[in-house]
Amino acid sequence: MTISKTEIEKLAKLAKLSFSEEELERFTAEFDEIIAFADTINQSIEGGTEQIRNVGARMVSFDDLRTDEVVPSLPNEKILSNVEGYNGFFSVERSKK
């Protein structure tokens, strides 16, 4: 299947990415090849695909969950030490005049 530039733009919006016109051309061409590659999972395998269709989700055990205990957490100052320009608030450029 081929994928259109409009579909790539829609995906980019979902992924919170943007592409220049030139990048978009290149990505669309590459993406066609990547999707064709992903489509190869639709080949049949020896033994048939019937078996695959019948597989249920992996069983999850709920017997071994940890107890919900409050444990010490990291201090706020440390957690926020990587925030650019943090002074008790998250500072961003003014976006509304």
Add this chain to the structure above:
Amino acid sequence: MRTGISELAIRLRNREISAVELTKAYIDAIEKLNPTLNAYVHLTFDTALKAAEKADQMLKEDDAPLLCGIPMALKDNICTDGLTTTCCSKILKGFKPYHDATVWEKLKAHGAVLLGKTNMDEFAMGSTSETSCYGAPLNPRNTNYVTGGSSGGSAAAVCANLAVYSLGSDTGGSIRQPASFCGVVGLKPTYGAVSRYGLIAYGSSLDQIGPLTNSVKDAAIVFDAIKGGDKRDQTSVDYDYGSSLAECLDRDVKGMRIGVAEEFFNGINPEIKSKIEEAIKLFEINGAVIENIRLPALKLALPVYYIIACAEASSNLGRYDGIRYGYRTSFYTSIEDMIVKTRSEGFGDEVKRRIMLGTYVLSSGYYDAYYKKACLIREEINREFDAVFEKCDVLVAPTAPNTAFPLNYKGASPVEMYLSDICTVPVNIAGVPAISVPCGEDARGLPIGMQIIGRRFDEATVLQVAHFYEQIAGKVIGAYEGGAGI
């Protein structure tokens, strides 16, 4: 063979050398060679020397751990409290984690000396380490070639003797393939055997941390130190391995059933195929029973891997928004605009490609056709491995279909590069352990790696077979001259 961890531990205890002297020898070697090799992207010499002084104190006690005072390296996606960790991505520029990964917490308690963080493909996405925002590390065996990836810096550092051992992470072969390209040993443990807490996530159901070393024994020693369950990683398992695996390596292969699946050999470079066949012959001569087995679903392993890994990556990498840490764009008109521009400027092309593929296979209308189907085929691959391991103790296969690529090789499209992961990704899909050990060189003198794959949580057998091979095969690749000279 280079001095192993056990011998260094003896020399440290006998006061033939102190941890500080040993660390200084490695610092000198890094200062000399790293400007060319680019194996390290962040150096931590000040903290290393302090850790070495502390290790020298610990070494005065009789019960100092084996890894005490041994200089080592961590891949740049393993969090170290207060020490820059960037996943070799512009988007994590300057990020200083506020916590230690469990593996680093454990190694620190053993008295490990961290020399620095090693180069890698951006967010561990790649097979050559060339997607690093710091430029590619070079293969110490021939600097015109790549190290492999994504743990390329970790492999190069060990190969060039710029660290005694290093840790890497393996989502689809990222420990084993660079180990193979650089001629070192690389162990990908069973999924869940080692805590992933503090490992910056790529594909959470596939990622696993493991050691890169110069010998199988060293890999066993490091694995002994980092394995174990962790409350902070719900997928980790506190498996009872019994005793130390490093102390149980001596076992021959007499009567052992070694499986060989033709699916691993399709499209393999003939030089590599013949080296693996020689190794299989060697096992057979030494009493192993060779079983020819089939794993038909393996032909679907690559698309299954890329669908699942990219789906998980698109979700995991959603957290990079420029607000809480890392790079933030300078000019924007709204919060949405800031996030989109930050991500578009901060991520490299390969990361964007994988986020886009992941978004596509999880999007409405395609989820069933791709992601759900890939998960179902994953179950089938798991079943095939389970059935094979009822008949066989281990499988033997090539680590990669090729030896190291030339640097800046432009002859392959992204999909052609994905195909080079054919021998390693099935292991991550099934969550089983595997090791890559050197088994020869090609005509250009580039190392070839052999993979030994085992049952879940049976690292013991994998390490024993690899150790046996290492002992009987003798010198299969040339020694690297240089590095710390220790």
